[in-house]
Amino acid sequence: MMKGSPYRAYSMIYGKNVYELDLGLRDALKRYMGGEPDFHGFGRYVSSDLLEVIDYVDKYGSPHPIYWDLNGERIDDIWISPSLRRELEKIIAFYGVNRPPIHDGDWLTHMTYLYMMGDAGVECIVTVTMQTAYAIYKYGDSEMRHIASHMFGDGIPVYYGATWFSEVNAGSDLGGIETLAKLENGVWRLYGIKYFTSNIGFADYALVVARVEGGRSGVKGLSLFLMPTRDRDGRPNYRLIRLKDKLGTINVPTGEIELDGSMATPIGDLEKGYYYALENLMISRLANTFGSVGLSRRAIMEVLLYASNREAFGRRLVDHLLYRGDLLILDAVSMADLILAIEAVKRWEMVQEEKPPYSEVYAYARVYNHMAKAVTAKHSIYVTGEAMELMGGRGFLKDFMIERLHREALVTSIWEGTTNIHSLDFLEALIVKNGFKKILEDLNGIEDILDRNIYNGVRDVVARVERFIGEADTSRAEDAVIKSKSILFDLARLISLAGLYRLGDINSRYLDLALIYYNYMFRGVYPDIDNTKKFIESISYNINI
Template identity: 40%
Template sequence: MRFDFSRIFLSSNVNFYSDDGPMQRVLEFLKYRGRDELSSLGKYVSSEMVEEAMFIDHYSKPVLQTWDVLDERMDGVWISPSHVHVIDRLQSFGVISRPILEKDLMHHFISGYLISDSGLFCTLTLTMQTAYALQKYGNDHVRNTYLNRFISHENPWLGATYYTEIQGGSDLGANRTVAVPDGDAWRITGSDKYFASNSGLADASVVTARIQGAPQGAKGISTFFVPALDSNGNPNYRIRRLKDKLGTIAVPTGEVELDHSEGYLLGDLQTGIYIAMEILTVSRIDDAIAAVGIARKALWEAYRYAQKREAFGKALSNHPLVQRDLVEMEAEVEASMAISILSASLFSGVWDVRPPYSREYHFARTLSHMAKNLASWSSDYVTRYAMELLGGKGFLHEFPIEKFHRDSIVTSIWEGTSNIQALDLLEVLLKKDVLKDLREYLSKLLEEISDKDIRSTMDDMVRDSFSRAANYLSSEQREFYAKDVLDLLATTTASVLLYAVAFKTGDTGMRMIATVYRWKHFDPERKEPEIYKFALKHMEWMAHSSP
């Protein structure tokens, strides 16, 4: 008798791509037509990957193997054969190869929404970052030597980024790792790469280091491509240990020691910190995408459970309070999903741009900060409340919901916490005058709203939000208010965008969801049960599954 995972995961027969109506509306609005691979991936994730990911999380976490049987350092991480299989299978859907071969970076981002397992997708995110950096900033020799290994059909390489050091955390300007030239290569030394995810699995990594004589602070940072094995086939760095973590178990996170490690400069010495941050933007968008993807899975599961579970004489989904909960959670998911996919689309349109960056690049970067912060906190709320809708079962290790929540928590932490996103947004708003560009973009979105009353209401809301944001930015205490600016601009943008998508695509249910989102964030005293009931009907797509 085969174990039936569908008995503990009610969403195991859905297609996370083709069955997701709101996501399809956003892609339609952005004029992105996904490949058939995305539909195949959406089915694979629900029918196989979620089960494999849960088993890895519970019973098969990665193990560091420091020495081989002949007493030689190997510094490899041992994962189960099923873990190897699921990574290979995910790569077969073009998650890395499509962007590199066809410059279809959106294929990677949408794949991340479908996969949205923080552990497994972290491995793929880090691989995408490494391949992206190599393709865009590696010299001809390094690119020709290594790039094809990341898109090979057989045993494709995995990547990593080793930025963070124990003494600095998000402050890359505090990096102490040093690089010195050695012919066509560099020798990199530093013992403090403290949060090195995918270490022991990665075949190569992107590493930040400071060359001798470089200025102090972030502008003294350069960026390097570092293979896991040097040109003689020996381990190129050591892994001191792996971390024990609350979530993201599938991706090993270690501490890496570099000792005259062989590396190759990416870009030039003067733009290293900009290149490092650009590469980081890829993972910040992935973070937003994955966060909202986790939230979608959790809500989908809670919705299906509420339909089938009876309490006090009727299904949970027939209780008004549960209906309200489901609708408000859906509003958070749709708004976060829309702004995250918009961020992905904008960045995909500027990925050829190099320092000094264009105005369009800075606008895309602005959206990445807003999306990352909004999606991560929405995911935290939705996944936690999905646990509550399942009652005590939501808190049990034996059902997927608790894992969704554990994996969602990290999305507001890694790749820059909420404070870091707020400060980075503050910097781009003040130095690049992006607030004006955002206002113009929202004005264009408002034109999509054909209902004059709603458009007038939204126009007033946008005007008020930007007035408040301008006041915060002009204050001598602007850093104190930075998170207020981040939250205000993100929720305003998401609200306008959700209405624009709904009207442009003719989705009246999404219009109701957009209204609930607006009320929740800008008019919290207003709640109309009839609107909630209409919005709930819009959510009935989650009850159905593709063949």
């Protein structure tokens, strides 16, 4: 009998099936998809082959820059784990994770794949590839659509994409972008420095935001380009300055590059680059949302398996009441976040065909997008941090998987806009772009969903959000800004609570979790003895406890 991989000593999940263990995900998909889809094969894969490669690269296989070849020629390339390359080809070509949005307009299936990966780095590689494909498929010409087909996994070989927007003085504030696009002898060429270039080394093509020479200042002067990473002769189409040394997301190489006459092709209307870029960010923010929740759920799963075996003070960890109370809170928070993530992606599906200028329904989808990204990222940091504590000293060791999940979670509140940025964008979408109209409809529906006692407990929060919406146009701008973050979290938690309560139609465990979530998030009350006694019936994992 073969002994198997020694990695089995590092993770409790390894060799199992994360989809089959995650009852919460399966029940949520039943409700929102009208039946349970088949993710069993992918669940086995991400719990074995992919998991081992992800952790190995994180610990021992960091990407390495190669600037020169033996002949003294600049190649500006990245040496990446061959095993990781093979797994990514399998993810895109064999499992087809990028196909559902284009073939069926089904973003929930795509996002579920990302959720299940359990690694922000690999998720990023798939996401920026999807973003690139989406932009050129929707706004590009026939040649660009052919390139996109290879990113969807419909063509072989697989092509990888990237989104290279950020500069030293232009992160969330795209108005600070200084990269210039010049039309020289009929060819567009780019000049500037891009400060965060994730997926460098993998990427065959990148979306690049630049300012057309002689054009308008500010964000209205930005255009979106598709830039191949190699020219027609196979030479690098940029100069690599360095690779970033990051705390996490080791699986995705991130560089700093110089564009010095890099050839590129405009995408769509040159004057609408800013709108294309922001629309593209809707996708990455949803991906960040599902990735955040996936990290939370994976961490809880790892702890549950560990605690069901580990004994202390004469009994298993999972049999201690305080330990159970902690797990119930983490489970309730992560399940509520999963509901919020699904609600956000379903609203994106409603508007995915829109082009600028966008409708008020698009603004409504943006409200959910900003809420879900901000809230799930913050909660992921909390949940994975608590999971480390629940594993004791082992949780802090790099030997085991749990600390990686926390390092990955830390970036989720920074990537694709910080919480403050999302609070401001939430405010704009809600008030300036009139997203509040349908939000008020959602608020009005909450009373019909919740138990009367619970609704009475959140009535003041509902009133606070409604009052903010009613007064935002007439109040001082500074007042609306300073309140925007708290209102974002209030609204997100109301919607999450209602969605979790509605999931009680599938199984009564979600009514238990909804009550725990309500008590903890709205009242600051810890689970009581009745909650902990019903632990096995309430927890949303298929684990033998």
